[in-house]
Amino acid sequence: MSSNSQVQNQEPTEEPTKETNQEEKEAQGEEKDAAKEEVKAEEKEDKNEEPKEQKNEEKKEKKKEKKDEKKKDENKGSCKDFIYNPRTGEFLGRTASSWGLILLFYLIFYGFLAGMFSLTMWVMLQTLDENVPQHQDRLPSPGLVIRPHAIEIFYNRTNPSQYEQYIGELHDLLQHYNDSIQDGNDLCLVGEYTEQDKEPVKKVCQFKRSILRQCSGLPDTSFGYAEGQPCIIIKMNRVIGLKPKGDPYINCTAKRNTPLPMLYFPPEGRLDKMFFPYYGKKAHSEYVQPLVAVKLLLTKEDLDVEQTVECKVEGSDLRNSDDRDKYLGRVTFRVKVSQ
Structure with a gap:
Protein backbone atom coordinates (compact mmCIF):
# COMPACT_ATOMS: atom_id res chain seq x y z
CA MET A 1 0.00 0.00 0.00
CA SER A 2 2.73 2.32 0.82
CA SER A 3 4.48 1.74 -2.46
CA ASN A 4 1.35 2.37 -4.50
CA SER A 5 0.64 5.52 -2.65
CA GLN A 6 4.13 6.77 -3.37
CA VAL A 7 3.74 6.05 -7.09
CA GLN A 8 0.47 7.90 -7.14
CA ASN A 9 2.04 10.83 -5.37
CA GLN A 10 4.92 11.07 -7.89
CA GLU A 11 2.96 10.96 -11.19
CA PRO A 12 1.18 14.27 -10.87
CA THR A 13 4.50 16.08 -10.27
CA GLU A 14 6.09 14.95 -13.59
CA GLU A 15 3.22 16.06 -15.83
CA PRO A 16 3.42 19.74 -15.03
CA THR A 17 7.19 19.81 -15.67
CA LYS A 18 6.69 18.45 -19.17
CA GLU A 19 4.05 21.03 -19.88
CA THR A 20 6.27 23.87 -18.69
CA ASN A 21 9.13 22.73 -20.94
CA GLN A 22 6.88 22.68 -23.95
CA GLU A 23 5.61 26.14 -23.16
CA GLU A 24 9.13 27.44 -22.82
CA LYS A 25 10.10 25.97 -26.19
CA GLU A 26 7.09 27.48 -27.82
CA ALA A 27 7.89 30.85 -26.30
CA GLN A 28 11.48 30.70 -27.48
CA GLY A 29 10.34 29.78 -30.98
CA GLU A 30 7.96 32.71 -31.04
CA GLU A 31 10.76 35.03 -29.91
CA LYS A 32 13.03 33.77 -32.70
CA ASP A 33 10.29 34.27 -35.24
CA ALA A 34 9.69 37.77 -33.97
CA ALA A 35 13.45 38.58 -34.16
CA LYS A 36 13.57 37.27 -37.72
CA GLU A 37 10.59 39.37 -38.68
CA GLU A 38 12.23 42.46 -37.13
CA VAL A 39 15.49 41.85 -39.05
CA LYS A 40 13.53 41.42 -42.28
CA ALA A 41 11.61 44.61 -41.57
CA GLU A 42 14.84 46.53 -40.94
CA GLU A 43 16.35 45.20 -44.13
CA LYS A 44 13.27 46.28 -46.04
CA GLU A 45 13.45 49.73 -44.45
CA ASP A 46 17.17 50.06 -45.35
CA LYS A 47 16.42 49.04 -48.91
CA ASN A 48 13.60 51.56 -49.07
CA GLU A 49 15.74 54.34 -47.51
CA GLU A 50 18.69 54.00 -49.94
CA PRO A 51 16.80 54.94 -53.10
CA LYS A 52 15.17 57.80 -51.20
CA GLU A 53 18.58 59.24 -50.27
CA GLN A 54 19.83 58.86 -53.83
CA LYS A 55 16.76 60.66 -55.10
CA ASN A 56 17.30 63.48 -52.60
CA GLU A 57 20.94 63.86 -53.66
CA GLU A 58 20.00 63.94 -57.32
CA LYS A 59 17.40 66.62 -56.60
CA LYS A 60 20.00 68.69 -54.72
CA GLU A 61 22.50 68.42 -57.58
CA LYS A 62 19.87 69.49 -60.09
CA LYS A 63 18.99 72.48 -57.93
CA LYS A 64 22.68 73.48 -57.73
CA GLU A 65 23.07 73.19 -61.48
CA LYS A 66 20.05 75.38 -62.02
CA LYS A 67 21.41 77.95 -59.56
CA ASP A 68 24.83 77.96 -61.29
CA GLU A 69 23.16 78.45 -64.66
CA LYS A 70 21.14 81.33 -63.28
CA LYS A 71 24.30 82.92 -61.82
CA LYS A 72 26.13 82.58 -65.14
CA ASP A 73 23.25 84.20 -66.95
CA GLU A 74 23.18 86.99 -64.37
CA ASN A 75 26.95 87.53 -64.68
CA LYS A 76 26.74 87.66 -68.46
CA GLY A 77 23.95 90.13 -68.23
CA SER A 78 25.79 92.23 -65.63
CA CYS A 79 29.02 92.31 -67.74
CA LYS A 80 27.09 93.45 -70.79
CA ASP A 81 25.26 96.05 -68.75
CA PHE A 82 28.56 97.26 -67.26
CA ILE A 83 30.08 97.86 -70.69
CA TYR A 84 26.93 99.49 -72.00
CA ASN A 85 23.58 99.64 -70.29
CA PRO A 86 20.88 100.53 -72.85
CA ARG A 87 18.31 101.29 -70.12
CA THR A 88 20.35 104.01 -68.41
CA GLY A 89 22.71 104.90 -71.27
CA GLU A 90 25.79 104.24 -69.06
CA PHE A 91 29.12 103.23 -70.54
CA LEU A 92 31.48 101.44 -68.12
CA GLY A 93 29.24 102.43 -65.26
CA ARG A 94 29.13 106.16 -66.07
CA THR A 95 26.96 108.43 -68.14
CA ALA A 96 28.33 110.70 -70.85
CA SER A 97 28.15 113.78 -68.62
CA SER A 98 30.03 111.96 -65.85
CA TRP A 99 32.78 110.94 -68.26
CA GLY A 100 33.00 114.48 -69.56
CA LEU A 101 33.47 115.94 -66.08
CA ILE A 102 36.17 113.41 -65.18
CA LEU A 103 38.08 114.03 -68.40
CA LEU A 104 37.87 117.77 -67.88
CA PHE A 105 39.20 117.43 -64.33
CA TYR A 106 42.20 115.34 -65.38
CA LEU A 107 42.92 117.65 -68.31
CA ILE A 108 43.10 120.64 -65.97
CA PHE A 109 45.04 118.68 -63.31
CA TYR A 110 47.75 117.32 -65.62
CA GLY A 111 47.94 120.61 -67.50
CA PHE A 112 48.70 122.34 -64.21
CA LEU A 113 51.41 119.77 -63.39
CA ALA A 114 52.99 120.16 -66.84
CA GLY A 115 52.99 123.93 -66.42
CA MET A 116 54.66 123.72 -63.01
CA PHE A 117 57.31 121.33 -64.34
CA SER A 118 58.04 123.57 -67.34
CA LEU A 119 58.31 126.62 -65.11
CA THR A 120 60.76 124.99 -62.68
CA MET A 121 62.90 123.68 -65.57
CA TRP A 122 63.00 127.15 -67.14
CA VAL A 123 64.03 128.77 -63.83
CA MET A 124 66.77 126.15 -63.32
CA LEU A 125 68.12 126.61 -66.85
CA GLN A 126 68.43 130.35 -66.27
CA THR A 127 70.97 129.65 -63.52
CA LEU A 128 73.22 127.47 -65.72
CA ASP A 129 76.12 128.52 -67.88
CA GLU A 130 76.20 126.65 -71.17
CA ASN A 131 80.00 126.83 -71.23
CA VAL A 132 80.94 126.01 -67.63
CA PRO A 133 79.28 123.32 -65.46
CA GLN A 134 77.57 124.52 -62.28
CA HIS A 135 79.25 121.84 -60.16
CA GLN A 136 82.47 120.09 -61.16
CA ASP A 137 82.71 116.63 -59.70
CA ARG A 138 86.05 115.93 -61.34
CA LEU A 139 89.30 116.11 -59.43
CA PRO A 140 91.19 119.41 -59.70
CA SER A 141 94.31 117.56 -60.85
CA PRO A 142 94.18 116.00 -64.34
CA GLY A 143 95.38 112.59 -65.38
Missing part, protein backbone atom coordinates in the same frame (compact mmCIF):
# COMPACT_ATOMS: atom_id res chain seq x y z
CA LEU A 144 97.99 111.70 -68.00
CA VAL A 145 97.51 109.50 -71.05
CA ILE A 146 99.93 108.28 -73.70
CA ARG A 147 99.82 107.64 -77.41
CA PRO A 148 100.04 105.00 -78.79
CA HIS A 149 97.17 104.00 -76.56
CA ALA A 150 98.78 100.89 -75.09
CA ILE A 151 100.24 99.99 -71.73
CA GLU A 152 102.57 97.48 -73.40
CA ILE A 153 104.45 98.51 -76.55
CA PHE A 154 106.13 95.33 -77.72
CA TYR A 155 107.36 94.91 -81.30
CA ASN A 156 110.16 93.66 -83.54
CA ARG A 157 111.88 96.52 -85.32
CA THR A 158 112.60 94.37 -88.38
CA ASN A 159 108.90 93.62 -88.85
CA PRO A 160 106.99 96.81 -89.84
CA SER A 161 103.59 95.09 -89.52
CA GLN A 162 104.08 94.88 -85.75
CA TYR A 163 104.44 98.67 -85.27
CA GLU A 164 102.27 100.05 -88.09
CA GLN A 165 99.36 100.41 -85.67
CA TYR A 166 101.44 102.52 -83.28
CA ILE A 167 102.58 104.79 -86.10
CA GLY A 168 99.00 105.20 -87.36
CA GLU A 169 97.75 106.33 -83.93
CA LEU A 170 100.47 108.98 -83.69
CA HIS A 171 99.74 110.35 -87.18
CA ASP A 172 96.00 110.53 -86.38
CA LEU A 173 96.68 112.43 -83.16
CA LEU A 174 98.94 115.00 -84.81
CA GLN A 175 96.62 115.79 -87.74
CA HIS A 176 95.05 118.62 -85.71
CA TYR A 177 98.51 119.99 -84.91
CA ASN A 178 99.66 120.41 -88.51
CA ASP A 179 101.43 123.71 -89.03
CA SER A 180 99.00 124.72 -91.78
CA ILE A 181 96.09 124.47 -89.34
CA GLN A 182 97.88 126.03 -86.37
CA ASP A 183 98.89 129.08 -88.38
CA GLY A 184 95.27 130.24 -88.07
CA ASN A 185 95.46 130.25 -84.26
CA ASP A 186 96.82 133.03 -82.04
CA LEU A 187 100.35 133.63 -80.86
CA CYS A 188 100.10 133.79 -77.09
CA LEU A 189 102.53 135.07 -74.46
CA VAL A 190 104.91 132.34 -73.32
CA GLY A 191 104.79 131.67 -69.59
CA GLU A 192 101.50 133.63 -69.07
CA TYR A 193 97.96 132.40 -68.57
CA THR A 194 95.64 133.16 -71.47
CA GLU A 195 92.67 134.41 -69.44
CA GLN A 196 89.62 135.46 -71.48
CA ASP A 197 86.65 135.14 -69.13
CA LYS A 198 84.80 138.16 -70.53
CA GLU A 199 85.42 137.44 -74.20
CA PRO A 200 82.49 135.72 -75.95
CA VAL A 201 84.77 133.99 -78.47
CA LYS A 202 87.79 132.32 -76.94
CA LYS A 203 91.04 132.38 -78.86
CA VAL A 204 93.24 129.31 -79.28
CA CYS A 205 97.00 129.35 -78.79
CA GLN A 206 99.24 127.78 -81.42
CA PHE A 207 100.88 124.44 -80.83
CA LYS A 208 102.55 123.38 -84.04
CA ARG A 209 103.44 119.84 -84.85
CA SER A 210 106.96 120.85 -85.85
CA ILE A 211 107.70 121.71 -82.20
CA LEU A 212 107.98 117.97 -81.53
CA ARG A 213 110.87 117.78 -84.01
CA GLN A 214 112.18 114.16 -84.14
CA CYS A 215 108.87 112.90 -82.72
CA SER A 216 106.66 114.97 -85.05
CA GLY A 217 106.52 112.33 -87.78
CA LEU A 218 107.82 114.86 -90.32
CA PRO A 219 111.54 114.06 -90.62
CA ASP A 220 110.94 110.41 -89.66
CA THR A 221 107.52 109.04 -90.57
CA SER A 222 108.09 105.97 -88.39
CA PHE A 223 108.52 108.08 -85.23
CA GLY A 224 111.76 106.19 -84.46
CA TYR A 225 110.06 102.76 -84.30
CA ALA A 226 111.98 101.43 -87.29
CA GLU A 227 115.35 102.22 -85.71
CA GLY A 228 114.36 100.85 -82.29
CA GLN A 229 114.11 104.23 -80.54
CA PRO A 230 110.33 104.81 -80.33
CA CYS A 231 108.57 108.07 -79.53
CA ILE A 232 105.83 108.23 -76.91
CA ILE A 233 103.50 111.26 -76.86
CA ILE A 234 102.07 112.31 -73.49
CA LYS A 235 99.09 114.60 -73.02
CA MET A 236 97.22 115.88 -70.00
CA ASN A 237 93.44 115.53 -69.68
CA ARG A 238 91.42 118.71 -70.03
CA VAL A 239 89.95 120.30 -66.89
CA ILE A 240 87.80 123.43 -67.26
CA GLY A 241 89.28 126.43 -65.51
CA LEU A 242 92.53 124.69 -64.53
CA LYS A 243 95.47 127.08 -63.91
CA PRO A 244 98.43 125.11 -62.57
CA LYS A 245 100.80 127.04 -60.34
CA GLY A 246 104.54 127.03 -60.97
CA ASP A 247 106.05 125.73 -64.22
CA PRO A 248 104.66 122.25 -64.92
CA TYR A 249 106.71 119.78 -66.95
CA ILE A 250 106.77 116.06 -67.70
CA ASN A 251 109.54 113.92 -66.23
CA CYS A 252 109.97 110.24 -67.12
CA THR A 253 112.12 107.66 -65.37
CA ALA A 254 112.89 104.02 -66.11
CA LYS A 255 112.61 101.51 -63.30
CA ARG A 256 116.07 99.99 -63.57
CA ASN A 257 119.50 100.37 -62.02
CA THR A 258 120.90 102.74 -64.65
CA PRO A 259 119.10 105.79 -66.11
CA LEU A 260 117.50 105.39 -69.52
CA PRO A 261 118.54 108.20 -71.92
CA MET A 262 115.56 110.18 -73.27
CA LEU A 263 114.85 113.25 -75.36
CA TYR A 264 111.92 115.59 -74.59
CA PHE A 265 110.03 117.75 -77.09
CA PRO A 266 109.38 120.61 -76.37
CA PRO A 267 112.69 120.93 -74.50
CA GLU A 268 112.56 119.76 -70.87
CA GLY A 269 109.01 118.49 -71.41
CA ARG A 270 107.43 121.84 -70.55
CA LEU A 271 103.67 122.40 -70.45
CA ASP A 272 103.48 126.15 -71.05
CA LYS A 273 101.01 128.24 -69.02
CA MET A 274 99.71 129.98 -72.14
CA PHE A 275 97.53 126.90 -72.88
CA PHE A 276 95.62 127.41 -69.60
CA PRO A 277 92.83 127.86 -68.62
CA TYR A 278 90.55 125.75 -70.77
CA TYR A 279 86.97 127.09 -71.16
CA GLY A 280 85.05 124.02 -72.24
CA LYS A 281 84.21 122.25 -75.46
CA LYS A 282 81.53 124.72 -76.57
CA ALA A 283 83.34 127.97 -75.83
CA HIS A 284 86.78 126.57 -76.74
CA SER A 285 85.79 124.33 -79.64
CA GLU A 286 89.13 124.63 -81.51
CA TYR A 287 91.29 124.25 -78.40
CA VAL A 288 94.37 122.04 -78.68
CA GLN A 289 96.06 120.89 -75.53
CA PRO A 290 99.84 120.96 -75.18
CA LEU A 291 101.77 117.75 -75.86
CA VAL A 292 105.08 116.36 -74.69
CA ALA A 293 106.94 113.79 -76.79
CA VAL A 294 109.52 111.46 -75.23
CA LYS A 295 112.01 109.63 -77.43
CA LEU A 296 113.50 106.55 -75.76
CA LEU A 297 117.17 106.26 -76.77
CA LEU A 298 117.47 102.51 -76.49
CA THR A 299 120.90 100.99 -77.17
CA LYS A 300 121.80 97.52 -78.44
CA GLU A 301 122.09 96.34 -74.84
CA ASP A 302 118.48 97.46 -74.22
CA LEU A 303 117.05 95.40 -77.06
CA ASP A 304 115.04 92.30 -76.12
CA VAL A 305 114.78 93.71 -72.57
CA GLU A 306 111.49 94.93 -71.14
CA GLN A 307 111.69 98.54 -69.98
CA THR A 308 109.17 99.96 -67.45
CA VAL A 309 108.81 103.75 -67.70
CA GLU A 310 106.85 106.08 -65.43
CA CYS A 311 106.06 109.69 -66.37
CA LYS A 312 104.80 112.34 -63.94
CA VAL A 313 103.79 116.00 -63.87
CA GLU A 314 106.42 117.87 -61.89
CA GLY A 315 107.11 121.50 -60.93
CA SER A 316 103.53 122.52 -60.00
CA ASP A 317 100.73 122.00 -57.50
CA LEU A 318 99.22 119.20 -59.60
CA ARG A 319 98.99 115.89 -57.76
CA ASN A 320 100.99 112.94 -59.06
CA SER A 321 101.05 110.36 -56.25
CA ASP A 322 97.53 109.18 -55.46
CA ASP A 323 97.49 105.47 -54.62
CA ARG A 324 93.78 105.22 -55.48
CA ASP A 325 94.26 106.53 -59.04
CA LYS A 326 97.40 105.44 -60.87
CA TYR A 327 96.66 107.82 -63.77
CA LEU A 328 96.25 110.98 -61.67
CA GLY A 329 99.18 113.16 -62.68
CA ARG A 330 101.19 110.13 -63.84
CA VAL A 331 101.22 107.22 -66.27
CA THR A 332 103.21 103.99 -66.46
CA PHE A 333 103.93 101.87 -69.57
CA ARG A 334 106.26 99.09 -70.71
CA VAL A 335 108.38 98.96 -73.84
CA LYS A 336 110.22 96.01 -75.36
CA VAL A 337 111.97 96.24 -78.72
CA SER A 338 113.24 93.05 -80.31
CA GLN A 339 115.90 92.81 -82.99
